[in-house]
Amino acid sequence: AAKQLARGSLAFYDQAMAEAVRRRLALSSLLRQALQSEAFELYYQPQYRVADGQLVGAEALLRWQHEGQFIPPAEFIPVAEESSLIYELGFWVLRHACDQAVQWLAQGLPLHSLSVNVSARQFHHPDFMERLASILAQSALAPHRLMLEITESVVLENLPETLARMAQLKQMGLRLSIDDFGTGYSSLAYLKDLPVDEVKLDRSFITRLAFDHKDRVMVSGIITLAQVMGFKVTAEGVEEAGQLAVLHALGCHQFQGYLRSRPLPADEFVRRLAQTD
Numbered sequence: 177a178a179k180q181l182a183r184g185s186l187a188f189y190d191q192a193m194a195e196a197v198r199r200r201l202a203l204s205s206l207l208r209q210a211l212q213s214e215a216f217e218l219y220y221q222p223q224y225r226v227a228d229g230q231l232v233g234a235e236a237l238l239r240w241q242h243e244g245q246f247i248p249p250a251e252f253i254p255v256a257e258e259s260s261l262i263y264e265l266g267f268w269v270l271r272h273a274c275d276q277a278v279q280w281l282a283q284g285l286p287l288h289s290l291s292v293n294v295s296a297r298q299f300h301h302p303d304f305m306e307r308l309a310s311i312l313a314q315s316a317l318a319p320h321r322l323m324l325e326i327t328e329s330v331v332l333e334n335l336p337e338t339l340a341r342m343a344q345l346k347q348m349g350l351r352l353s354i355d356d357f358g359t360g361y362s363s364l365a366y367l368k369d370l371p372v373d374e375v376k377l378d379r380s381f382i383t384r385l386a387f388d389h390k391d392r393v394m395v396s397g398i399i400t401l402a403q404v405m406g407f408k409v410t411a412e413g414v415e416e417a418g419q420l421a422v423l424h425a426l427g428c429h430q431f432q433g434y435l436r437s438r439p440l441p442a443d444e445f446v447r448r449l450a451q452t453d
């Protein structure tokens with residue numbers, strides 16, 4: 177009976193797997209069409225200085241609407257990463273973000289910095305530097321306005337190559353950020369060698385920050401470490417005033433989160449920007 181049960185649950189498991197595979201295949205072909213039909217859009221989540229609440233920049237976040245429904249990036253980015261789609265998608269994001277930033281700056285709006293997420297496969301692609309340089313040249317965006325967000329896993333995948341690439345990017349005048357900092361396996365050993373400008377504190381550190389003493393000590397440690405290394409710290413996913421108060425007390429530089437704003441479509445973000453001096 178136990179054997180039968182195991183076989184039964186295995187069959188169920190197989191079915192669930194098959195279903196998941198089907199869904200990914202379907203998504204991947206939809207993604208291909210979406211790229212051609214310009215079904216993607218960038219949203220912009222404002223970033224604020226902790227000390228005075230001033231809007232200082234934004235993170236561009238990809239949005240895909242399919243048949244009136246938003247499909248979350250957490251679902252379609254991994255699918256795109258399984259194929260070469262991620263390159264086209266990633267460069268689409270960079271091109272649009274740069275063009276948009278140039279347009280806002282030309283209108284005299286105070287956008288100090290625009291952050292763009294770069295996936296691991298895109299970052300390590302042989303043509304990455306060349307295509308990035310060409311996008312920058314075409315948009316004529318001052319490189320120091322652009323911050324590339326790279327996750328910890330990217331760094332660890334191939335440390336020597338990553339360091340070389342990062343140095344090149346810095347030489348081009350771009351700024352670099354380690355996204356979801358503290359969630360990978362990594363950190364301290366290599367951190368001192370990275371030519372980055374910012375680390376982003378993952379939301380998982382922020383959630384219980386106002387209540388959990390250990391989280392508070394960890395965040396405090398990361399901020400101190402970052403200060404010594406000369407990085408800025410941006411906290412992600414700040415939803416409550418209590419969390420912001422702790423970040424303020426600990427000397428965190430910047431934050432983003434629902435407390436002040438969700439990611440916004442371009443026209444709404446630009447209204448926020450216009451109210452900023």
Ligand code: C2E
Pocket residue numbers: 221236237238248249250253266269293294295325355356379412413414415432433434435438439
């Ligand atoms: P991420 O780069 O860590 O982005 C932060 C995520 O947290 C975003 O989710 C944002 O909407 C969400 N968020 C911001 N504030 C809050 C808050 O106060 N509370 C909560 N609960 N969530 C908050 P989103 O837009 O769904 O993106 C998820 C992930 O997908 C991103 O994580 C990033 O890794 C990836 N992604 C998004 N856009 C792109 C893109 O253009 N290229 C690449 N390669 N990845 C992207």
Ligand code: MG
Pocket residue numbers: 235293325355
């Ligand atoms: Mg990010």
Ligand code: MG
Pocket residue numbers: 355356376378412
């Ligand atoms: Mg992040």
Ligand code: MG
Pocket residue numbers: 356378379412
């Ligand atoms: Mg995160």
